[in-house]
Every structure is written in structure tokens, then in C-alpha cells.
Amino acid sequence: MTKELGVGIIGCGNISTTYFKLSPLFKGIKVLACADINPAAAETRASEYGVKAQTIEELLANPEIDIVVNLTIPDAHFPVSKMILEAGKHVYSEKPLVLSLEQGEQLRGIATANNLKVGCAPDTFLGGAHQLARDYIDQGKIGRVTSGTCHVLSPGMEMWHPNPDFFFLPGGGPILDLGPYYIANLINLIGPVKRVAALTSMASPTRTITSEPRKGEVIPVETPTNIHALLEFQNGATITLSASWDVWSHNHANMELYGTEGSLFVPDPNFFGGTVSASGRDKDIQPLETWDHPFSVPNQEHKQGMMANYRTAGLADMALAILDGRDARCSLERALHGVDVMVSILQSGEEGRFIELTTTCTQPAALGIEEARALLR
Ligand SMILES: NC(=O)c1ccc[n+]([C@@H]2O[C@H](COP(=O)([O-])OP(=O)(O)OC[C@H]3O[C@@H](n4cnc5c(N)ncnc54)[C@H](O)[C@@H]3O)[C@@H](O)[C@H]2O)c1
Numbered sequence: 001m002t003k004e005l006g007v008g009i010i011g012c013g014n015i016s017t018t019y020f021k022l023s024p025l026f027k028g029i030k031v032l033a034c035a036d037i038n039p040a041a042a043e044t045r046a047s048e049y050g051v052k053a054q055t056i057e058e059l060l061a062n063p064e065i066d067i068v069v070n071l072t073i074p075d076a077h078f079p080v081s082k083m084i085l086e087a088g089k090h091v092y093s094e095k096p097l098v099l100s101l102e103q104g105e106q107l108r109g110i111a112t113a114n115n116l117k118v119g120c121a122p123d124t125f126l127g128g129a130h131q132l133a134r135d136y137i138d139q140g141k142i143g144r145v146t147s148g149t150c151h152v153l154s155p156g157m158e159m160w161h162p163n164p165d166f167f168f169l170p171g172g173g174p175i176l177d178l179g180p181y182y183i184a185n186l187i188n189l190i191g192p193v194k195r196v197a198a199l200t201s202m203a204s205p206t207r208t209i210t211s212e213p214r215k216g217e218v219i220p221v222e223t224p225t226n227i228h229a230l231l232e233f234q235n236g237a238t239i240t241l242s243a244s245w246d247v248w249s250h251n252h253a254n255m256e257l258y259g260t261e262g263s264l265f266v267p268d269p270n271f272f273g274g275t276v277s278a279s280g281r282d283k284d285i286q287p288l289e290t291w292d293h294p295f296s297v298p299n300q301e302h303k304q305g306m307m308a309n310y311r312t313a314g315l316a317d318m319a320l321a322i323l324d325g326r327d328a329r330c331s332l333e334r335a336l337h338g339v340d341v342m343v344s345i346l347q348s349g350e351e352g353r354f355i356e357l358t359t360t361c362t363q364p365a366a367l368g369i370e371e372a373r374a375l376l377r
Contacts, residue, residue, distance in 0.1 A: 011071030026316030120335035123314025127272025128296025142259030151252035200224035200349030273308035
């Protein structure tokens with residue numbers, strides 16, 4: 001039987017239900033306790049999912065817990081992750097890992113000094129669709145990737161999230177909120193980024209919440225909500241990334257990659273599944289034959305029908321990586337490089353110049369069918 005690491009969750013809001021629900025699918029992890037700055041939130045999740053509600057201090061001192069998952073809001077990610085490392089536990093954070101490179105370097109310093117690991121979402125690039133795209137590129141089917149386009153455009157978040165404030169404050173905005181899915185997948189597919197440039201703007205300095213329970217409340221917008229970025233990758237590929245919450249509708253695809261031998265059409269990097277299509281030099285775009293990847297299998301009901309959702313795969317991969325002494329796919333170096341890309345995009349928007357990145361990372365190991373099965377119970 002695979003050894004298990006004890007997991008505690010800090011931050012019992014919206015996304016925590018996904019972690020509670022999906023973590024039992026995976027080997028190597030067992031959620032034992034949860035905590036929140038708001039004790040009632042922790043108690044609610046504890047009674048829903050049969051774990052122990054603790055104070056943050058109790059959870060950090062709990063000897064059964066090896067990894068703490070940080071599901072707080074972006075602004076709290078750094079202080080909470082720092083506290084977790086200082087308590088001698090590994091951290092797995094929701095995205096974005098931190099809001100500046102300095103914060104990330106501090107976490108790296110504490111982790112290295114104490115022989116602890118830091119991992120970070122998103123893990124959607126481990127999905128069957130994105131791993132199929134990775135396999136297609138690795139096999140050389142579209143030749144060398146030279147360029148591409150990414151679009152993540154919508155009217156915003158205030159129409160669905162019960163507490164949408166953090167999305168419109170520094171640390172939020174579409175590039176830090178949704179950019180991680182795209183950047184992590186681009187790193188998965190083509191490797192690290194060399195430099196970026198961007199134009200940024202916001203359609204309105206305030207937003208009116210239309211979701212319950214705060215319908216009608218006006219909240220401030222203090223970060224760009226419309227970003228057009230250019231990314232030059234270390235392999236020479238040039239990719240445009242448009243991320244906006246100022247768009248009511250559009251007809252762009254999520255991700256298109258163009259190579260010397262053909263083109264690849266990648267589904268939404270915010271999800272695990274979807275159809276991957278490609279063409280060769282004949283320009284005949286066809287869906288790729290689906291493969292039997294466990295993280296393509298629909299397992300959750302959504303408005304759009306059944307979809308594949310294997311969030312927490314990155315956490316399980318990290319736990320097994322710790323147990324086996326190997327590199328975790330959702331590692332600190334990759335998450336920090338992603339933060340470098342995102343904060344540099346915002347900096348370029350402010351300063352009107354190209355920003356050379358100061359971090360780099362390796363491509364994560366591919367997660368083929370057998371490797372994905374090995375993560376599941
Ligand atoms: N909601 C989603 O669909 C979704 C999806 C993917 C990723 N995420 C990411 O997950 C994180 C949480 O998002 P959410 O939607 O669950 O937010 P949320 O506001 O619903 O929940 C956050 C929880 O963290 C708690 N919290 C805040 N600061 C804290 C602190 N200092 N110490 C302890 N607890 C604290 C809050 O009380 C709240 O219960 C964000 O980084 C977000 O980007 C959310």
C-alpha cells in the first residue's frame with residue numbers, strides 16, 4: 001500500500017469543496033483537518049466532509065499533518081504559506097503562489113533551509129486533453145512551435161462568486177486569476193518564457209455585484225481588467241495572451257499553437273478535458289483521436305454536461321514526489337516562473353516596455369496514461 005501524507009486545509013471557502021470532494025480519488029494524501037480565519041467556515045466544511053475543524057494554530061501544530069493546502073484569498077497566500085513552512089510543514093497553494101517574486105524567493109529560502117516542498121495549482125495541465133496536446137508536440141507532429149494565440153475573455157466574476165471583491169483588487173485581475181492556467185499549460189507544452197510586453201487597461205473603476213447574497217453592492221476595481229500581452233519563449237516561440245473581464249462575447253479559441261509542420265488547437269486550460277484538434281501542412285483541421293487517459297474521463301455534472309475534473313491531482317503528485325524523492329510537476333520553480341511572467345506583464349503595462357524575466361524553470365515531466373493511473377487509488 002502506498003504511504004499517505006496527512007493533509008490539512010487552511011481556507012474553507014468556495015474552492016475548498018473541490019479539494020474535499022476530489023482528494024479521496026488519489027493515492028498519497030488524506031485530508032484530516034481544516035481551519036479558516038472564520039471558524040464557522042471551517043466547522044461547516046468539517047461537518048460536511050467528516051474531518052476535524054481546528055484553529056489555524058492547532059492545525060499547524062497537528063503532528064498528523066505533513067502538507068497544508070492554502071486555499072485562502074490571493075493576498076493571504078504569502079503570509080499563510082510562510083506560516084505553514086515556519087511550522088515545519090510542506091505547502092500546496094492555490095494560485096497565484098504569491099503576488100511578487102520577493103515573496104516567492106522568501107518562501108523558497110525557508111523551504112530550502114528546512115528541507116520542505118512548496119507546490120502550487122493549477123494542475124489542470126495534467127488533464128487528459130492537455131497531456132494529449134503535450135504528447136502530440138513531443139512527437140514532433142506540428143514541428144517546432146513558433147507562435148500562437150491565447151484568449152481568456154469574459155464579462156467578469158461579479159455575476160457568480162458570492163464574495164467577488166478579491167478578483168478586482170491587486171493580486172486579482174484576469175492575468176493573476178486566469179493567467180496561471182494558460183501560463184502553466186504553455187510551460188507544459190513549450191517550456192519557459194524569456195521576456196514579455198503588455199498593454200493593460202480597465203473598462204470601469206467600479207463593478208456592481210449581481211450574484212447573491214450581495215446583489216447591488218458596488219465594489220472598487222484597483223487592478224487592470226483588460227490585458228494584451230506578448231510572450232517570447234526561450235525556444236523562440238512568440239505567443240499573444242489576451243486576458244480580459246471587459247468582454248461580453250467573442251469568437252476566439254482558447255489556445256492555438258502554430259508549428260513549422262502544422263497547427264494545434266488546445267481546449268480551455270482551466271479544465272482537464274476537451275477536444276484537441278490539429279492540422280498538418282494540408283490545413284485540414286481534424287480532432288485528434290481521443291486516448292484512454294484517466295484525467296479525460298468525465299466525472300462531474302456541470303451546466304454544459306458531464307466534464308472531467310481531477311483538481312488535487314497536482315497535490316497528490318506532490319505528495320508522491322515527496323515520498324519517492326522526485327520532482328513534483330506543480331513545483332515551486334514552475335509556479336514562481338509563472339508569477340514572474342504575470343507580474344512582469346502587469347509591470348510592462350505600467351511602464352510601457354519589454355520586461356526580461358529573471359527566473360526560469362524546466363518543463364514538467366509529461367503525465368502519460370500510466371503515470372496518471374499511478375496517482376489514482
Ligand atoms: N472559486 C473557484 O472556483 C476557484 C477555482 C480555482 C482556484 N481558486 C483560488 O482559490 C483561492 C480561494 O478562492 P475561493 O473562491 O475559495 O475564495 P473564498 O473567498 O470563497 O474563500 C477563501 C477562504 O479563505 C479564508 N481566509 C481568508 N484569509 C485567510 C487567512 N489569512 N487565514 C485563514 N483563512 C483565510 C476566508 O475566510 C474564506 O473562507 C483563490 O486563490 C482563488 O484564486 C478558486
